[in-house]
Amino acid sequence: MTAAALAPTAARSSSSNQASRIERVVSPGGVEAWLVRQTHLPIVALAFAMGGGSAQDPQDRPGLANMLTAMLDEGAGERDAEAFSRAMEERAIQLSFSATRDHLSGSMRMLSEHRMQAFALLKDALTQPRFDPAPMERIRQSLLSTLRRRTTTPGAMTGDAFWQIGFAGHPYARQTIGTLEGVAAITRDDLLAMHRKLVSRAGLKVAVVGDIEPGELAAVLDDVFGGLPAQSGAGPVPAAALAGLGQRQIIPIDVPQATISFGMPGLLREDDDFVTAFVVNHVLGGGSFSSRLYQEVREKRGLAYSVSSSLLALDRAGLVTGGTSTRNDRAGESLSVIEGELKRMGEAGPDAAELDQAKRYLIGSWALRFETSTQIAANLIRIQLDGYGPDYLDRRNGLIEAVTLADAKRVAARLFGDAKLLVIVAGKPEGL
Numbered sequence: 001m002t003a004a005a006l007a008p009t010a011a012r013s014s015s016s017n018q019a020s021r022i023e024r025v026v027s028p029g030g031v032e033a034w035l036v037r038q039t040h041l042p043i044v045a046l047a048f049a050m051g052g053g054s055a056q057d058p059q060d061r062p063g064l065a066n067m068l069t070a071m072l073d074e075g076a077g078e079r080d081a082e083a084f085s086r087a088m089e090e091r092a093i094q095l096s097f098s099a100t101r102d103h104l105s106g107s108m109r110m111l112s113e114h115r116m117q118a119f120a121l122l123k124d125a126l127t128q129p130r131f132d133p134a135p136m137e138r139i140r141q142s143l144l145s146t147l148r149r150r151t152t153t154p155g156a157m158t159g160d161a162f163w164q165i166g167f168a169g170h171p172y173a174r175q176t177i178g179t180l181e182g183v184a185a186i187t188r189d190d191l192l193a194m195h196r197k198l199v200s201r202a203g204l205k206v207a208v209v210g211d212i213e214p215g216e217l218a219a220v221l222d223d224v225f226g227g228l229p230a231q232s233g234a235g236p237v238p239a240a241a242l243a244g245l246g247q248r249q250i251i252p253i254d255v256p257q258a259t260i261s262f263g264m265p266g267l268l269r270e271d272d273d274f275v276t277a278f279v280v281n282h283v284l285g286g287g288s289f290s291s292r293l294y295q296e297v298r299e300k301r302g303l304a305y306s307v308s309s310s311l312l313a314l315d316r317a318g319l320v321t322g323g324t325s326t327r328n329d330r331a332g333e334s335l336s337v338i339e340g341e342l343k344r345m346g347e348a349g350p351d352a353a354e355l356d357q358a359k360r361y362l363i364g365s366w367a368l369r370f371e372t373s374t375q376i377a378a379n380l381i382r383i384q385l386d387g388y389g390p391d392y393l394d395r396r397n398g399l400i401e402a403v404t405l406a407d408a409k410r411v412a413a414r415l416f417g418d419a420k421l422l423v424i425v426a427g428k429p430e431g432l
Contacts, residue, residue: 021036021393022034022035022036022380022390022393023035023036023037023214024390025208025214025217025218025221026218027218027219027221027222027226028218028222029221029222029226031201031204031206031221031222031225031226032206032221033206033207033208033217033221034206034207034208034380034384034390035207035208035209035212035214035217036207036208036209036210036376036377036380037210037211037212037213037214038209038210038211038373039211041210041211041373042111042112042113042211043109043110043111043112043210043211043373044109044110044111044112044115044118044208044209044210044211044212044373045107045108045109045208045209045210045372045373045374045376045377046107046108046109046119046122046206046207046208046209046377047105047106047107047108047206047207047208047374047377047378047380047381048105048106048107048204048205048206048207048225048381049103049104049105049106049203049204049205049381049384049385050103050104050105050198050199050200050201050202050203050204050205050232051102051103051104051202051203051232051234052065052102052103052104052197052198052202052203052232052233052234053065053099053100053101053102053103053104053176053198054066054099054100054101054171054174054175054176054178055101055102055171055172055174055237055316056171056194056197056198056234056235056237057171057174057178057182057194058190060182060185061178061182061185061186061190062174062175062178062179062182062183063143063175063176063177063178063179063182063183063186064178064182064186064190064191064194065099065104065176065194065198066098066099066143066176066177066178067139067140067143067178067183067186067191068099068104068191068194068195068198069097069098069099069104069106070097070139070142070143071129071131071135071136071139071191072097072106072125072126072129073085073088073095073096073097073121073125074129074130074131074132074135074136074138074139075129075130075131075132075135076121076124076125076127076128076129076130077124077128077130079124080130080132080135081130081132081134081135084121084124084125087117087121088118088121091110091111091114091117091118092110092111092114093108093109093110093114093117093118093121094107094108094109094110095107095108095118095121095122095125096108097125099176100176101171101172101176101314101315102237102314102315102316103385104198104199105381106122106126107374107377107378108122109373109374112210112211112212115212119220119223119224122224123223123224123227126199126224126225126228127199127227127228129191129195131188131191131192133188136188136191140183140184140186143177143178143183144180144183144184146177147177147178147179147180147183148180150177152253154251154253154255154257154258154259154325154426154427155259155261155323155325155426157251157253157259157426158251158259158260158261158323158424158425158426159175159261159424160175161249161251161261161424162261162263162321162422162424163175165243165244165247165249165422165424166242166243166244166263166422167240167242167243167317168243168244170238170240171237172237172240172314172316172317196229196233197232197233197234198232198233198234199228199229200228200229200230200231200232200233201225201226201228201229201230202229202230202231202232202234203232204225204228205381205384205385206221206225206381207376207377207378207380207381207384208377209373209374209376209377209380210373237315237316238316239316239317240314240316240317241265241317242263242264242265242317242319242422243422244422245264245265245420245421245422246420246421246422247422247423248423248424248425248432249423249424249425250425250426250427250429250432251424251425251426251427252427252428253426253427253428254428255426255427255428256327256328256427257325257326257327257328257427258325258326258327258328258331258334258425258426258427258428258429259323259324259325259425259426259427260323260324260325260326260331260334260335260338260423260424260425260429261321261322261323261423261424261425262321262322262323262335262338262421262422262423262424263319263320263321263322263421263422264319264320264342264415264416264419264420264421264422265318265319265320266311266312266313266318266319266320266415267311267313267318267415268313268317268318269313269318269386269387270387271318273407273411273414274311274313275399275400275403276403276407276408276410276411277311277411277415278311278362278400279355279358279359279362279400279403279408280345280349280350280408280411280412280415281309281310281311281320281415282358282361282362283345283350283354283355283357283358283408284309284341284342284345284416285307285308285309285310285322286308286309286310286311287357287358287361288308290357290358290361291308291309292341292344292345292354293307293308293309293322293324293338293341294306294307294308296337296340296341297324297334297337297338301333301337303324303326303327303330303333303334303337304324304325304326304334305325306324306325307322307323307324307334307338308322308323308324309321309322310322320415322338324338328427328428328429328430329430329431330430330431331425331427331429331430331431331432332429332430332431332432333431335423335425335431335432336431339419339421342416342419342421343416343419345412345415345416346412346413346415346416346417346418346419347413347417348409348412349405349408349409349410349411349412349413350405350408350409350412351405352405355403355405355408359400359401359403362400363397363400363401366396366397
């Protein structure tokens with residue numbers, strides 16, 4: 001079975017049975033994973049996610065979850081950072097961890113002959129991280145350097161301001177990477193406390209792709225994850241609605257181009273209209289060369305090199321976000337065109353030709369997201385986090401194909417009918 005064979009390339013019913021390629025493996029201890037067996041290459045890829053990300057950062061320690069994930073492979077168990085790195089390099093094991101606002105996740109890829117050594121390293125990283133002083137300071141200085149660069153990078157400046165204004169007073173307002181003050185203040189005790197708080201089996205999702213038997217995987221799941229606490233220490237995150245609509249904030253910076261970030265309320269992933277909204281947004285700004293924003297902003301007027309919009313579905317908030325960069329003297333015109341296209345979409349929705357083109361692209365490009373074992377594992381985690389079962393692989397393209405013109409117009413009106421934006425601009429924009 002090739003990787004791409006997992007994903008349908010056209011709208012199909014469940015009778016196509018793509019979901020049968022996924023084996024649900026449940027360990028004796030109750031840890032579940034989705035397994036896609038591939039024996040044509042001697043490779044195993046694993047991905048996982050668990051509930052609780054940077055939204056769980058203490059108010060005075062923004063960036064703590066992110067620093068925790070940066071430290072998990074910097075020494076664990078009996079191995080210090082150098083020995084841990086050498087153990088991975090000697091066997092070409094790839095291991096990484098990351099945090100988003102809602103989740104802590106990790107991924108691993110290795111030759112199947114080294115899978116047991118790789119799983120042992122993963123277990124140590126999750127259960128016995130060392131947080132030694134020397135690598136901790138190295139990671140801290142790297143993060144501080146990145147944060148300093150962000151204070152003069154227009155895209156980072158607009159993004160940070162967007163979240164701070166749009167979610168003021170909510171955990172989502174804090175950037176995952178943190179702040180200079182927050183990262184500088186993090187102690188080893190903070191990392192230990194955050195590890196106890198977040199690393200657990202609560203909400204755990206696991207996907208494995210490659211040359212491994214279900215029975216062996218079941219034993220691995222208990223060995224790697226079974227010893228983690230059953231319950232998370234993460235607290236509830238309240239529902240959030242984007243604030244600051246109708247506001248425009250300018251961040252003065254002496255650069256030749258103005259960077260524009262904008263956003264408005266969107267939909268949660270479980271909303272019945274989400275798939276239709278996904279198709280509508282593709283017409284608006286998600287379709288690259290074919291999108292309305294690209295055609296109106298770049299092709300017709302030459303205002304920017306690129307412009308786009310996207311749906312962002314967090315656990316507790318839904319957004320439509322977008323952005324572009326343009327000459328300072330054309331910033332006002334660019335934003336006016338963007339706002340005009342949002343208004344036009346809200347009033348009339350897409351036309352039949354646009355809808356058909358969007359559906360054909362979204363259906364046809366689906367398989368491209370499943371080209372490698374790492375991509376397959378990551379997408380299976382995303383499907384689980386979105387609350388779907390393996391049958392989503394059969395149903396996804398059919399859901400897109402089923403979107404009618406009436407659906408698209410109704411959802412376009414719902415999303416963009418009152419197109420008030422929160423707009424952040426970094427540069428020396430004119431016309432605003």
